[in-house]
Amino acid sequence: MAVLKVTFTKTNRDKLAQVLWVLNCVSVVTGVTLFSLGLFLKVEIEKRRELMSKEIDSVPNMLISVGLIACAVNFLGGKICYDCVDTTKFLRWKLLMLPYIICTFFFTFCILVGALMCYSMRNDLEESLFQGLRDAMRYYKDTDMPGRCYIKRTMDMLQMQFQCCGNGGYRDWFHIQWISNRYLDMTNSEVVDRLQSNVEGKYLIDGVPFSCCNIHSSRPCIQHQITNNSANYNYDYQTEELNLNRKGCRHALLDHYTDIMQSIGLIVLTIWLFEVSVLTGVRYLQTAMENVLRFGDPDSESDGWILENSIADTARYNFNIIKNLGKCYQVDDDPNIDVPSTSQQPHENVPAS
Amino acid sequence: MVVGKMKLTSQKRVKLVQGLGLLSWLATLGGAITFTLGCFLKTELRRRGEVMDNTDIHCVPNTLMIVGLASMGINYFAGRICQDALDAGRFPRWKTFLKPFYGCSIFFTTLMLIAVILSYIMKGSLESSLKIGLKNGIRFYKDTDTPGRCFQKQTIERLQMEFQCCGNNDYKDWFEVQWISNRYLDFSSKEVKDRIKSNVDARYLVDGVPFSCCNPRSPRPCIQYKITNNTAHYNYDHQTEELNIFIGGCREALVNYYMGLMNTIGGVVLSVFLIQSSVLASLRLLQTSMEAVAGQENLEIETEGYLLEKGVKETFMEYLDPVLKLMLLNQVTSPEATGTINADS
Numbered sequence: 017m018a019v020l021k022v023t024f025t026k027t028n029r030d031k032l033a034q035v036l037w038v039l040n041c042v043s044v045v046t047g048v049t050l051f052s053l054g055l056f057l058k059v060e061i062e063k064r065r066e067l068m069s070k071e072i073d074s075v076p077n078m079l080i081s082v083g084l085i086a087c088a089v090n091f092l093g094g095k096i097c098y099d100c101v102d103t104t105k106f107l108r109w110k111l112l113m114l115p116y117i118i119c120t121f122f123f124t125f126c127i128l129v130g131a132l133m134c135y136s137m138r139n140d141l142e143e144s145l146f147q148g149l150r151d152a153m154r155y156y157k158d159t160d161m162p163g164r165c166y167i168k169r170t171m172d173m174l175q176m177q178f179q180c181c182g183n184g185g186y187r188d189w190f191h192i193q194w195i196s197n198r199y200l201d202m203t204n205s206e207v208v209d210r211l212q213s214n215v216e217g218k219y220l221i222d223g224v225p226f227s228c229c230n231i232h233s234s235r236p237c238i239q240h241q242i243t244n245n246s247a248n249y250n251y252d253y254q255t256e257e258l259n260l261n262r263k264g265c266r267h268a269l270l271d272h273y274t275d276i277m278q279s280i281g282l283i284v285l286t287i288w289l290f291e292v293s294v295l296t297g298v299r300y301l302q303t304a305m306e307n308v309l310r311f312g313d314p315d316s317e318s319d320g321w322i323l324e325n326s327i328a329d330t331a332r333y334n335f336n337i338i339k340n341l342g343k344c345y346q347v348d349d350d351p352n353i354d355v356p357s358t359s360q361q362p363h364e365n366v367p368a369s
Numbered sequence: 370m371v372v373g374k375m376k377l378t379s380q381k382r383v384k385l386v387q388g389l390g391l392l393s394w395l396a397t398l399g400g401a402i403t404f405t406l407g408c409f410l411k412t413e414l415r416r417r418g419e420v421m422d423n424t425d426i427h428c429v430p431n432t433l434m435i436v437g438l439a440s441m442g443i444n445y446f447a448g449r450i451c452q453d454a455l456d457a458g459r460f461p462r463w464k465t466f467l468k469p470f471y472g473c474s475i476f477f478t479t480l481m482l483i484a485v486i487l488s489y490i491m492k493g494s495l496e497s498s499l500k501i502g503l504k505n506g507i508r509f510y511k512d513t514d515t516p517g518r519c520f521q522k523q524t525i526e527r528l529q530m531e532f533q534c535c536g537n538n539d540y541k542d543w544f545e546v547q548w549i550s551n552r553y554l555d556f557s558s559k560e561v562k563d564r565i566k567s568n569v570d571a572r573y574l575v576d577g578v579p580f581s582c583c584n585p586r587s588p589r590p591c592i593q594y595k596i597t598n599n600t601a602h603y604n605y606d607h608q609t610e611e612l613n614i615f616i617g618g619c620r621e622a623l624v625n626y627y628m629g630l631m632n633t634i635g636g637v638v639l640s641v642f643l644i645q646s647s648v649l650a651s652l653r654l655l656q657t658s659m660e661a662v663a664g665q666e667n668l669e670i671e672t673e674g675y676l677l678e679k680g681v682k683e684t685f686m687e688y689l690d691p692v693l694k695l696m697l698l699n700q701v702t703s704p705e706a707t708g709t710i711n712a713d714s
Contacts, residue, residue: 159588172585176530199589201603226583226591231526234513235553237580249555 018321024304026315032304033100036297040094043294044087046287050127051083053280060276064269066170069147075137075277078130079284086127086291089120093298103314106305113302120295127288134281141273145266149183156225157196172227180268181228181261186242188264193218194225224260233258296322373650373676377658379669385658386454389651393448396648397441399641403481404437406634413630417623419524422501425494429631432484433638439477440645446470447652454655457663467656472688474649481642488631495627499620503537510579511550526581532626534619535582540596542618547572548579578614587612650676 024032058076061068096113099105152171158164175181182188200207200219211217222243229237238259241247304320311318323330377385411430418424450467453459506525512518529535536542554561554573565571576597583591592613595601658674677684 168588169585195590199604226580226593227585229580231523231581236549239580250553
């Protein structure tokens with residue numbers, strides 16, 4: 017009672033072998049695609065590494081390793097299928113084929129996991145970006161400290177490129193001191209007042225850096241005294257929408273990476289479906305070739321299947337094998353082994369003195 | 370006075386055919402690359418078309434595109450002729466086609482060289498076009514409410530941020546133009562009134578620049594207003610402060626960008642030109658050596674191939690004669706006709 021049995025004539029088998037050979041070559045190319053997708057993602061994440069608090073390297077590393085393994089596995093598969101046309105050459109691969117199919121089955125499962133990881137990366141990324149951007153904004157003013165001197169430039173370029181402002185919005189800049197003390201005139205009474213009015217002695221203003229300015233605004237940018245309507249002519253802070261970038265940089269970056277991840281996830285899913293179909297073809301070819309050898313006539317018809325018995329029987333059989341692997345060194349029912357019975361006297365084995 | 374005479378054995382002819390086949394493939398690819406580069410250059414020029422006053426510079430990418438397409442056609446035919454060259458039966462049908470083919474090929478190959486030279490000559494035209502275009506852009510920066518000019522502000526800001534430049538020649542261009550619209554000026558304020566009165570044309574001029582001139586590499590928050598006033602900002606010296614805003618002008622930045630692009634393209638097109646010329650020369654050698662074989666009994670004999678039968682000047686006149694005759698045809702016939710009429714009457 018085989019699962020999904022198909023009968024193959026000699027010509028069918030040969031055609032299947034040739035088609036599978038071509039498909040395996042195509043799969044090597046898809047393996048290279050997977051590898052390059054992983055590499056691309058890794059580069060994209062490295063570009064914004066300064067703005068992330070922790071490394072998000074699980075997904076790109078997974079894709080890179082899966083891509084490399086796919087190339088190797090499908091190259092071997094192509095070689096096997098190429099040799100399957102000739103029954104004598106098939107004998108070389110006979111013992112290797114079943115382990116190969118089982119390994120490839122688990123490997124395609126890894127591809128699926130890789131594709132699903134792409135969609136689940138978002139939460140990790142959001143957390144990492146939230147903390148990373150918060151720290152970057154805090155160190156924005158520290159352009160004289162080694163290790164932090166490029167954060168201002170990174171933050172400014174980010175806000176200009178993605179047309180965003182702050183972490184969740186432009187108001188985040190109101191809660192941190194982004195103007196360094198080096199550029200504050202401590203003799204000025206206005207500066208002293210502001211510093212004293214703050215609990216931690218920070219110089220907080222309702223202003224944002226220039227990189228938050230929106231290029232689509234019809235008026236010159238208002239970046240200081242944003243909430244003060246009387247400080248700027250013909251200006252209403254509540255209704256003015258185009259003056260600054262409204263989007264938060266966290267959302268902007270998340271959207272950017274989510275778009276990339278969705279495209280990559282889709283491509284990986286397609287590759288997974290392709291690999292599964294190739295694997296199914298190889299399984300049919302393997303069973304058909306083995307049945308041919310069993311009948312002895314290389315030109316006869318043979319059956320190919322996915323599983324020899326039903327799914328339940330195969331599962332039980334394999335489970336028993338795994339169970340018995342553990343019983344290697346224990347007693348079994350072989351009658352040739354001399355097992356001392358409990359009724360025998362122990363002195364019978366004592367040699368005659 | 371034969372030009373480029375060369376003896377070719379039968380084996381050499383076969384090798385020439387093989388080499389020519391490969392070269393014509395390469396040259397076809399080169400033609401496609403030239404066409405693509407022309408398209409790319411045109412796209413890049415159009416992207417910044419709003420800050421250019423005229424489109425004279427577009428003659429370079431247009432020429433490249435025409436030459437690229439022509440080159441693909443020429444090399445396709447060269448490949449076909451080459452394929453038929455060793456076949457004595459098929460080769461003669463190309464005979465009448467060859468003379469105009471050579472004429473066209475040489476014309477387009479020379480055009481390729483001219484395109485490269487043009488890209489260097491047009492630098493001055495590009496510069497003056499950008500000068501006028503940027504001047505207008507800066508002048509109309511504030512007119513975000515005037516139809517036809519409302520996107521100038523956006524264009525200039527994007528340009529200054531992308532090319533890291535400020536103004537036309539340098540950042541001081543912004544000091545001479547009113548870039549803050551009257552809509553956002555409080556005319557009841559004394560400061561505004563004073564400033565406008567102190568200017569001959571009643572313009573509101575400030576020693577300030579738009580935010581897009583700010584340099585992200587500056588260690589301090591951007592100072593975009595009262596730039597020349599050292600006392601207005603703490604710990605600030607206008608003369609020594611280099612990183613605050615972009616110092617260089619956008620005209621120079623754009624000219625450098627486009628000249629860099631055209632230099633690279635020029636290099637590639639020059640190599641395509643060399644390949645194309647060698648294809649034509651090899652084809653001519655092959656054709657002349659095969660013509661010497663035609664009609665002979667033994668096809669394996671050694672023959673002579675040459676580039677030009679007569680000297681360069683004579684061959685050139687030979688090509689030019691039919692063209693001139695075609696142009697002068699009307700003028701030649703009318704005096705004759707009137708002469709006969711007069712003779713009759």
